[in-house]
Amino acid sequence: MTDDKALRLRLAERLAERGYLRTAPWRAAVETVARHEFLRGGFFERTDTPGPTAWRPVMPDDPRWLERCYDDESLVTQIAGTISPRDIQGEIMRSPTSSRTLPSLVVGMLEDLQVEDGHQVQEIGSGYSTGLLCARLGDDLVTTKEVDPDVSASASVALAACGYFPELVVGDGLEGHPASAPYDRTIATCGVLELPYAWVEQTKPGGFILATLCGWLYSSELARLTVGKDGTARGRFLGGQVSFMLVRPHLPPDLGSLPDLDAADEQPTTVGANVLDDWTTRFVAQLAAPRTQRLSLERDGRTEHVLLDVGASAWAALAQNDRGAWTVRQGGPARLWDSIAEHVTRWRSDGAPGLDRFKVTVTPEGQAVSWSRV
Numbered sequence: 001m002t003d004d005k006a007l008r009l010r011l012a013e014r015l016a017e018r019g020y021l022r023t024a025p026w027r028a029a030v031e032t033v034a035r036h037e038f039l040r041g042g043f044f045e046r047t048d049t050p051g052p053t054a055w056r057p058v059m060p061d062d063p064r065w066l067e068r069c070y071d072d073e074s075l076v077t078q079i080a081g082t083i084s085p086r087d088i089q090g091e092i093m094r095s096p097t098s099s100r101t102l103p104s105l106v107v108g109m110l111e112d113l114q115v116e117d118g119h120q121v122q123e124i125g126s127g128y129s130t131g132l133l134c135a136r137l138g139d140d141l142v143t144t145k146e147v148d149p150d151v152s153a154s155a156s157v158a159l160a161a162c163g164y165f166p167e168l169v170v171g172d173g174l175e176g177h178p179a180s181a182p183y184d185r186t187i188a189t190c191g192v193l194e195l196p197y198a199w200v201e202q203t204k205p206g207g208f209i210l211a212t213l214c215g216w217l218y219s220s221e222l223a224r225l226t227v228g229k230d231g232t233a234r235g236r237f238l239g240g241q242v243s244f245m246l247v248r249p250h251l252p253p254d255l256g257s258l259p260d261l262d263a264a265d266e267q268p269t270t271v272g273a274n275v276l277d278d279w280t281t282r283f284v285a286q287l288a289a290p291r292t293q294r295l296s297l298e299r300d301g302r303t304e305h306v307l308l309d310v311g312a313s314a315w316a317a318l319a320q321n322d323r324g325a326w327t328v329r330q331g332g333p334a335r336l337w338d339s340i341a342e343h344v345t346r347w348r349s350d351g352a353p354g355l356d357r358f359k360v361t362v363t364p365e366g367q368a369v370s371w372s373r374v
Helices: 003-017 024-032 035-039 065-069 103-113 128-137 149-161 197-201 273-277 279-288 336-349
Strands: 043-046 055-058 075-079 096-100 121-124 142-146 167-170 183-192 203-213 221-227 233-237 293-299 302-309 314-320 326-331 358-363 366-371
Touching (some): 003 035, 003 065, 003 103, 024 128, 035 065, 035 128, 043 096, 103 221, 121 128, 128 149, 149 167, 197 358, 326 336
Parallel strands (some): 121 142, 142 167
Antiparallel strands (some): 314 326
């Protein structure tokens, strides 16, 4: 038995023990697909140095490389949109833009996709998950679309090394791939602010769409929707605090210069910025302001929590006074914090239902998310 075969069997056993790997066909796929082939170009690991987050490359000649490929962790494979591990000696302090997602998340999603033999699948984002789909269904039933040509080329090489030759397409995944539609299943291994209607159009009635809905406050949830005969997709969140990198057209813009945070009067607010520390409450807040970014500043001896919607030119700055009460200053054409506070207050008045009680609907007019009262 080769070392990587033993590692694949160990990974499958661990995922099964933890409840992510639940059926025999997907277990066979995990035991078959060589994840390290998708990491031949190395990966980045986070350094432990103080200060801003830094990354250093781990290449195949590193004695830790092979075993790390089969750990249940996400491995960053690209920084700043173009930089791969082979491009760096030392460290780099930029943001990751591509990764091989942790196997438990990938496998759990594939189980939730509920595929059956003969199903044709459209995948948004190419990589290890593509190999698992090919092993489970056959590569002739898999279409995978990747926006980054380099990532697609790397995935193609890895898939070929595993013996798989699915339809690989380079382009904007938000558009899907209508040429090979309709599909029985559509799955996205990236996050989206709003599920595109193109995916609904390209999925058969009765078929499933599995995607992670996100926002720029970085709370995200996995949703499974069923496409109806009327062309509307409806579904619910599956839970579990799923997190993916956002699809590139949905990445937040640079903040640029901050607005004058003293250009508005302080007002009391019964909903403070501390509500954003809770994952579910932050997700609810994000529904009211999906394109809002958050940062903290130390000003005049206190911490200010600043929220910015760059596109809408709206902002809010929250802080606690000496008595611990929250205040807010707001500027721009929209009252950003008022919208968030109203949404959170209404959700709480409905009994603060869990995300499994939320409904997602996608029509040609767009996406809507609602919840049921407790």
